[in-house]
Amino acid sequence: MNLFSSLDSFVFLVYFLVVAGYGLWVYRRKNVGRNPAAAGASASHDYFLAEGSLSWWAIGASLIASNISAEQFIGMSGSGYKIGMAIAVYELMSAATLVIVAIFFMPVYLKNKIYTMPQFLEQRYGKAVATTMAIFWLGLYVVVNLTSILYLGALAIGSIAGLGVLPCMLFLALFAAVITLGGMKVIGYTDVIQVTCLVIGGLVTTFIALELVARLGGGGGALHGATTLFHSARDHFQMVLPRDNPNYMDLPGLSTLIGGMWIVNLNYWGCNQYITQRALGADLPTARKGLLFAAFLKLLMPVIVVLPGIAAYALDKSGMLGDAMRAGGELNPDRAYPTLLALLPSGLKGVAFAALTAAVVASLAGKANSIATIFTLDIYKKHFKRDASEARMVWIGRLTVVVALVLAVGIAPLMGIDKKGGFQYIQEYTGFVSPGILAMFLLGFFWKKATGAAAMFATVGGLVFSIVLKFLPQLIDLGFLAPIGFAVKTGGTGAGGVYEIPFLDRMFIVFWVVVAGMVLISTLGARASATAGTTRALQVDRKLFHVDGAFALGSALVCVLVAAIYGMWW
Secondary structure, three states, X not given: OOOOOHHHHHXXXXXXXXXXXHHHHHHXXXXXXXXXXXXXXXXHXXXXXXXXXOOHHHHHHHHHHHHOOHHHHHHHHHHHHHOOHHHHHHHHHHHHHHHHHHHHHHHHHHHOOOOOHHHHHHXXXXXXXXXXXXXXXXXXXXXXXXXXXXXXXXXXXXXXXXXXXXXXXXXXXXXXXXXXXXXXXXXXXXXXXXXXXXXXXXXXXXXXXXHHHHHHHOOOOHHHHHHHHHHHOHHHHOOOOOOOOOOOOOOOOOHHHHOHHHXXXXXXXXXXXXXXXXXXXXXXXXXXXXXXXXXXXXXXHHHHHHHHHHHHHHHHHOOOOOOOOEEOOEEOHHHHHHHHHHHOOOOHHHHHHHHHHHHHHHHHHHHHHHHHHHHHHHXXXXXXXXXXXXXXXHHHHHHHHHHHHHHHHHHHHHOOHHHHOHHHHHHHHHOOOHHHHHXXXXXXXXXXXXXXXXXXXXXHHHHHHHHHHHHHHHOOOOHHHHXXXXXXXXXXXXXXXXXXXXXXXXXXXXXXXXXXXXXXXXXXXXXXXXXXXXXXOOOOOHHHHOOOHHHHHHHHHHHHHHHHHHHHHO
16 A cells, blocks of 8 residues: 655645644634633633634534544445445435524524533433433543544554554544644634545545546546446445345435434434534524534535445456455455545645544544533533632643543554444444434423423433344344334344344334333323422523524525435435
8 A cells, every 4th residue: 555655744744734723823812812800701611612702614614524534434435335325314314404403403502501411401301310411421422432533533544654553543632632622712713624624635535536437437537437437336326225235224215314314313413512512602693504504514525425435346346446445355345435545646645634634633622522511511510519610610621631532542442443334333332322312302392391200211211222122133033023114134034034123213213212201201290390300491482493584595405405316316
């Protein structure tokens, strides 16, 4: 594999210096001329939320930079190689979901002055639910998200630059820590550079990959390569997989559009501190514009992270990639993107490498800041030192960032992330808890009778039901679910095969079971709602959901584009 040339190293160094220098400038500019006494009153909110100082374009760019990371570049490209364009449903549905979050979720958060997700749960359901979920989120963010982002990112850049995994993890963690320690404003504005590098570098990689594919059809440019790719890998352009597709367990047909995929996205974009934090410090018009801008950027992601994987599939099928897609003789789809980067010419490889690093570092910084926010505001201040000063909380937040990243570096190699497939690893483990969390939030928003006891049921019951459905096929035959599409036979066609429930369908089933359970518990225990933990219902008025004409037009355009893509490649 070709390693970095001097030109590639120079390009990457320029990227590093620009991001670090701009971050330092933003940090110093933020503090120059501030009155310490006046600033102290909001120091923690300024550090964790950049309260009132992020513009709509910075919010939108930061959302995408934090969302797109190694699991997309490496894992989703690998899924593009294995499954095809159908995997883009995660990106396309995200665009539509961002519109829904902007219209219905964000007004409720901002009207009720919600700054963290545990704060919402405490205000709506009580301290017990809030503390339980705060601890749970901290564990999930560190053990699943932070480790997977760090390890997959290190594997990717290490394979391209010819470095070991541990040195790459240490570099990424240090780079992310420097940005995170400056606070959300530094993260938000450096993310503008990060997402610019991400988009430009990603498009360059796609362009070169399509030019390579064009050679299979006798030469020509990227446009000819796109046409050649469509014809040579026609089976990889199915947007909704039929039941006989070998990847149906990952993307179970129409369920990806009307079932579990909505739970995945509404939970991720609407109930996730890591994501919503970018907009919680802004006013509603600014927050909505930022979310809409992120929705349009999301529509670019299939071109940047899925199409290269399909191109790698076509090139590999033609024999052009040799054994590059195989490790120890065994095919590894997650090698698709690094293999393509290795084929880039000198200079452009540095650009693409900077894009990948930008995606990883931005995600690490965003996740670490969210961990620090939840721990400081919802654990430390409420349970250890209620009278903590603003300066003390900022110091605790910074210490939490360092501890979280050190833990992630230590445990990431032990998780077996590379063996599970990066993208599937994250989706599978977060899918165990997403249904319960989303049910708890939606009923908390829009049903005043939901109680703390019902919310605690959602917290624990959602996880338990997900685990039960995961392992149920080992205990009973689920073939009776096959006619309605909720079970697929795996493990062979003979007697040894079992009927399993695709994880997206499993999430869909668990969500409605949890909703039914919450309604039942809240109804039966209405008299005990005060002791169950409900403090007060949120302020929710239909007027909150009104949008201006420009936002409505932009939202309609996003939905039309998503529908057009599915209509074209159904």
